[in-house]
Amino acid sequence: MAVNALVFDAYGTLYDTQSVAALTEETFPGRGELITAVWRQKQLEYTWLRSLMGEFRDFWSVTRESLEYTLDAAGVAYTADQVATILNQYLELAPFPEAFEALKALKDAGYRLAILSNGEQRSLDTLVRHTGFDTVLDDVITVDGVQRYKPDPAVYELVRSRLGVALDEALFVSANAFDACSAKANGLQVAWIERVPAAALHKELAGQATTPPSTVFKMLRMQMEKFGGAPDHRLSSLSELREIVG
Amino acid sequence: MAVNALVFDAYGTLYDTQSVAALTEETFPGRGELITAVWRQKQLEYTWLRSLMGEFRDFWSVTRESLEYTLDAAGVAYTADQVATILNQYLELAPFPEAFEALKALKDAGYRLAILSNGEQRSLDTLVRHTGFDTVLDDVITVDGVQRYKPDPAVYELVRSRLGVALDEALFVSANAFDACSAKANGLQVAWIERVPAAALHKELAGQATTPPSTVFKMLRMQMEKFGGAPDHRLSSLSELREIVG
Numbered sequence: 170m171a172v173n174a175l176v177f178d179a180y181g182t183l184y185d186t187q188s189v190a191a192l193t194e195e196t197f198p199g200r201g202e203l204i205t206a207v208w209r210q211k212q213l214e215y216t217w218l219r220s221l222m223g224e225f226r227d228f229w230s231v232t233r234e235s236l237e238y239t240l241d242a243a244g245v246a247y248t249a250d251q252v253a254t255i256l257n258q259y260l261e262l263a264p265f266p267e268a269f270e271a272l273k274a275l276k277d278a279g280y281r282l283a284i285l286s287n288g289e290q291r292s293l294d295t296l297v298r299h300t301g302f303d304t305v306l307d308d309v310i311t312v313d314g315v316q317r318y319k320p321d322p323a324v325y326e327l328v329r330s331r332l333g334v335a336l337d338e339a340l341f342v343s344a345n346a347f348d349a350c351s352a353k354a355n356g357l358q359v360a361w362i363e364r365v366p367a368a369a370l371h372k373e374l375a376g377q378a379t380t381p382p383s384t385v386f387k388m389l390r391m392q393m394e395k396f397g398g399a400p401d402h403r404l405s406s407l408s409e410l411r412e413i414v415g
Numbered sequence: 416m417a418v419n420a421l422v423f424d425a426y427g428t429l430y431d432t433q434s435v436a437a438l439t440e441e442t443f444p445g446r447g448e449l450i451t452a453v454w455r456q457k458q459l460e461y462t463w464l465r466s467l468m469g470e471f472r473d474f475w476s477v478t479r480e481s482l483e484y485t486l487d488a489a490g491v492a493y494t495a496d497q498v499a500t501i502l503n504q505y506l507e508l509a510p511f512p513e514a515f516e517a518l519k520a521l522k523d524a525g526y527r528l529a530i531l532s533n534g535e536q537r538s539l540d541t542l543v544r545h546t547g548f549d550t551v552l553d554d555v556i557t558v559d560g561v562q563r564y565k566p567d568p569a570v571y572e573l574v575r576s577r578l579g580v581a582l583d584e585a586l587f588v589s590a591n592a593f594d595a596c597s598a599k600a601n602g603l604q605v606a607w608i609e610r611v612p613a614a615a616l617h618k619e620l621a622g623q624a625t626t627p628p629s630t631v632f633k634m635l636r637m638q639m640e641k642f643g644g645a646p647d648h649r650l651s652s653l654s655e656l657r658e659i660v661g
Binding site: 203206207210211214215217218219220221222223224226234235237238239241242243244318320321322347351354367370371374375379380381382385388389392393394395396397 | 449452453456457460461463464465466467468469470472480481483484485487488489490564566567568593597600613616617620621625626627628631634635638639640641642643
């Protein structure tokens with residue numbers, strides 16, 4: 170099937186949500202790894218739970234709520250300023266090393282490129298400009314309009330309504346397995362970026378007496394899911410996309 | 416507000432989902448704690464994701480899918496028989512020590528008692544009979560009819576349609592914070608059973624060089640949430656219910 174547009178998940182796929190770990194560790198010494206892992210897990214959880222409850226709140230609020238939950242659970246003292254400083258990292262998350270060049274190669278080959286993200290428009294636009302990705306992206310599509318989060322089908326439908334392409338003519342790219350499998354179930358072509366191959370995870374587990382939070386996080390979030398559709402492609406990095414689309 | 420019925424969450428509230436840990440450890444030595452924690456987390460995650468996707472599958476299937484996900488992620492070899500044996504533990508989960516006596520005291524005081532659970536009817540009926548709880552419960556309400564999972568509002572509405580009581584005349588009891596906060600947002604009176612008080616969790620964290628999976632699990636699942644409504648009561652065990660309702 171021809172590919173008329175490539176649509177990228179943002180958090181975890183183009184941008185490394187775990188790149189906040191340095192700041193959380195600096196702010197809460199000895200607790201950075203734990204806080205970073207639990208926070209991201211709860212952040213996703215809150216998007217799912219709020220969508221299910223019909224009590225949508227924007228991604229910035231959900232990100233703050235989940236951070237505050239995590240800090241309370243970890244038992245660390247914190248100030249509103251510390252929370253604000255950590256949250257602001259979401260406006261300057263580190264892109265994955267290969268991300269910009271991979272997108273540029275696709276752009277130069279004539280493909281339309283867009284983001285489809287849970288993030289709210291303003292924060293995501295800021296992040297995209299800050300990292301220079303606005304020079305390679307044609308559109309930044311967010312859930313602001315539909316007020317629901319992935320994997321609600323209404324989110325994936327935005328590819329059709331916003332880009333004007335049939336879902337099966339778009340290649341959706343995500344490193345979040347739940348997102349990749351859901352997108353496939355909704356009719357998109359899908360490439361899953363397998364950032365932690367099963368063999369690497371198993372080797373990591375074998376070398377540990379106690380499984381640390383960062384490994385538990387990889388188990389929870391970075392392995393192929395048992396629901397939805399099977400992605401068309403499993404890639405080890407975004408750089409492989411150029412070859413896939415021909 | 417008067418209480419005309421008490422409605423209990425089952426898994427994690429009346430029955431200890433972590434009571435499968437002995438069998439998972441026996442089956443996968445050295446991995447029981449990790450598998451038990453990740454499995455329960457993914458089990459809930461799959462209920463949320465499938466509800467959001469509109470791809471409902473019954474709780475038994477979701478429980479199997481999440482167990483298989485966990486075993487694959489953990490990198491342990493397993494057989495279909497081992498999966499079946501572990502899954503069957505869900506038909507004979509251990510009740511929390513105080514659960515039966517607490518329910519019996521309420522029953523003897525004349526209250527109507529019911530379960531409201533994600534579980535499918537057949538498994539839950541089996542568990543309830545196996546543990547003798549059928550002698551104190553008036554009804555076992557499941558999501559079989561609505562084909563959605565908590566915290567979808569349709570699930571909490573079952574209290575009205577199945578028990579014939581207004582939501583604010585029922586006291587919903589759950590140790591799952593997401594469930595307690597969602598029930599409150601949906602208009603029920605709510606008692607949250609705080610099985611791991613924040614202070615106990617913080618003490619546990621302070622004594623650890625590396626946070627093990629069971630502690631990460633307590634952080635993720637057993638602390639007060641930052642959404643929905645605030646429960647009317649925070650109790651340390653089910654035994655305190657009798658005093659609350661008068």
